[in-house]
Amino acid sequence: MAKNKNNKAIWKNRIKKNTSSFFQKVGGSLDIDKRLFKQDIMGSIAHVEMLFKQKIISFKIKNKIIYGLGKIEKEISKNKFEYNLKYEDIHMNIEKRLFEIIGEEAGYIHTARSRNDQVITDLKIWMRSSNKEILNHLNKIIKTTLRIAEKNIKTIMPGFTHLKNAQPISFAHYLMAYVEMFTRDKKRFNDNIESLNESPLGVLALAGTSFNIDREYTAKKLGFKKPTNNSIDTVSDRDFVLDYLYSCSVCSMHISRIAEELIIWNSDAFDLIKLSDKVVTGSSIMPQKKNPDILEFLRGKTGTFYGNLFSMLSLLKGLPLSYFKDLQDDKENVFSSNDNLINCLKLLDEILNNLSPNKKRMLELADTGFITATDLADYLVKNHSISFREAYEKTSLIVNFAERKKIKLEDLNISDLKKIFPELTSDVLNVFNLENSVKSKRSYGGTSFDNIKKMILKYKKKL
Numbered sequence: 001m002a003k004n005k006n007n008k009a010i011w012k013n014r015i016k017k018n019t020s021s022f023f024q025k026v027g028g029s030l031d032i033d034k035r036l037f038k039q040d041i042m043g044s045i046a047h048v049e050m051l052f053k054q055k056i057i058s059f060k061i062k063n064k065i066i067y068g069l070g071k072i073e074k075e076i077s078k079n080k081f082e083y084n085l086k087y088e089d090i091h092m093n094i095e096k097r098l099f100e101i102i103g104e105e106a107g108y109i110h111t112a113r114s115r116n117d118q119v120i121t122d123l124k125i126w127m128r129s130s131n132k133e134i135l136n137h138l139n140k141i142i143k144t145t146l147r148i149a150e151k152n153i154k155t156i157m158p159g160f161t162h163l164k165n166a167q168p169i170s171f172a173h174y175l176m177a178y179v180e181m182f183t184r185d186k187k188r189f190n191d192n193i194e195s196l197n198e199s200p201l202g203v204l205a206l207a208g209t210s211f212n213i214d215r216e217y218t219a220k221k222l223g224f225k226k227p228t229n230n231s232i233d234t235v236s237d238r239d240f241v242l243d244y245l246y247s248c249s250v251c252s253m254h255i256s257r258i259a260e261e262l263i264i265w266n267s268d269a270f271d272l273i274k275l276s277d278k279v280v281t282g283s284s285i286m287p288q289k290k291n292p293d294i295l296e297f298l299r300g301k302t303g304t305f306y307g308n309l310f311s312m313l314s315l316l317k318g319l320p321l322s323y324f325k326d327l328q329d330d331k332e333n334v335f336s337s338n339d340n341l342i343n344c345l346k347l348l349d350e351i352l353n354n355l356s357p358n359k360k361r362m363l364e365l366a367d368t369g370f371i372t373a374t375d376l377a378d379y380l381v382k383n384h385s386i387s388f389r390e391a392y393e394k395t396s397l398i399v400n401f402a403e404r405k406k407i408k409l410e411d412l413n414i415s416d417l418k419k420i421f422p423e424l425t426s427d428v429l430n431v432f433n434l435e436n437s438v439k440s441k442r443s444y445g446g447t448s449f450d451n452i453k454k455m456i457l458k459y460k461k462k463l
């Protein structure tokens with residue numbers, strides 16, 4: 001920037017010595033909040049339009065400021081803007097440059113405004129778009145998942161509890177569980193947009209102002225529903241940052257659970273899914289390896305999201321009202337969570353598009369571990385008028401018997417079964433069939449093929 005009297009800190013008359021240059025280097029936020037330049041300029045334009053409307057500044061000055069801001073926006077977009085660390089942050093860098101472009105009349109821009117309301121106005125506008133972008137990525141993943149689910153309604157696999165075979169299920173039903181998780185994430189991000197709808201602009205440093213400003217006007221111009229109610233709370237509040245960081249953390253936790261699951265299923269021991277070469281990496285020593293690195297990356301990243309959330313929670317704990325420099329760190333956490341979450345969502349979508357179920361192995365594994373034992377117990381309750389607990393006991397005796405004989409439940413013959421439960425008839429053998437078992441889970445939310453079809457359709461309509 002050219003050397004002129006504006007090439008000094010704005011508090012030069014009051015603070016006679018230059019601030020520690022080391023602090024200027026490490027304590028500013030310019031490298032982080034550069035990303036807010038568009039929102040900052042948008043906010044400034046709305047602000048000066050309001051100042052003019054309220055007869056606080058003249059038509060000429062308003063136009064000059066808007067002209068200068070437009071020029072600055074172009075310079076920054078084209079990478080032609082010269083940043084100066086001395087001016088701490090993007091807000092002061094823009095103001096300083098405005099002086100260079102339009103001269104002393106730039107001094108009117110900060111009438112009835114403080115950086116304290118300016119910075120959260122910018123951040124809130126930025127976060128509105130971030131929430132929307134995340135929602136788009138979530139929709140994309142849901143769409144991909146629905147497409148795979150649709151193709152796999154009749155793909156039977158073991159459902160696990162404690163990672164032990166529990167009951168047979170459809171692979172599509174499993175995938176639809178992910179759709180539920182991501183739909184809840186969508187609700188959180190949508191709620192965030194809702195809670196970002198109050199405009200901070202016009203609360204100034206903390207007390208409001210004696211200028212006759214119109215906060216409703218700037219709120220509407222900047223896409224907010226209304227102005228915030230209390231000037232002190234407004235400059236102190238970062239609850240919206242916590243909500244956002246929490247939503248990112250939960251979403252990432254969902255991604256990590258899916259990632260962990262797919263790592264297990266992709267292992268040589270389970271071998272339930274195959275990942276295409278596009279989404280695996282090799283080993284530097286073992287030539288045969290195809291490793292699920294992306295999934296491990298996704299699982300690991302969760303730590304970053306929790307870190308950002310806890311960093312912000314710790315920063316806010318015990319912090320008195322209203323503005324303190326501590327708060328400056330909010331943006332670093334928000335940007336980190338935004339960038340990482342978008343990367344993770346894109347990667348997960350790639351994984352889903354490059355994964356195929358090993359249907360044969362899924363069926364084989366589902367056919368072990370006496371997985372239809374619960375179906376037998378249910379059968380006994382329905383057909384032999386006994387309580388579930390009694391049916392459970394009889395079934396465990398039958399399982400013990402099959403285990404001793406080293407055979408599957410479906411390989412038992414009716415005479416063996418009658419030794420334990422004499423009233424049994426041969427139609428009981430149907431309950432051991434895996435497909436019958438899956439089909440029979442018709443209760444709302446259960447794994448029957450019909451249920452899954454309906455659920456997929458319901459979600460497809462929503463998209």
Ligand code: ARG
Pocket residue numbers: 029033088089115116119323325327328329
């Ligand atoms: N860079 C600061 C931040 O991001 C701007 C607010 C500065 N306000 C102040 N009173 N120092 O928090």
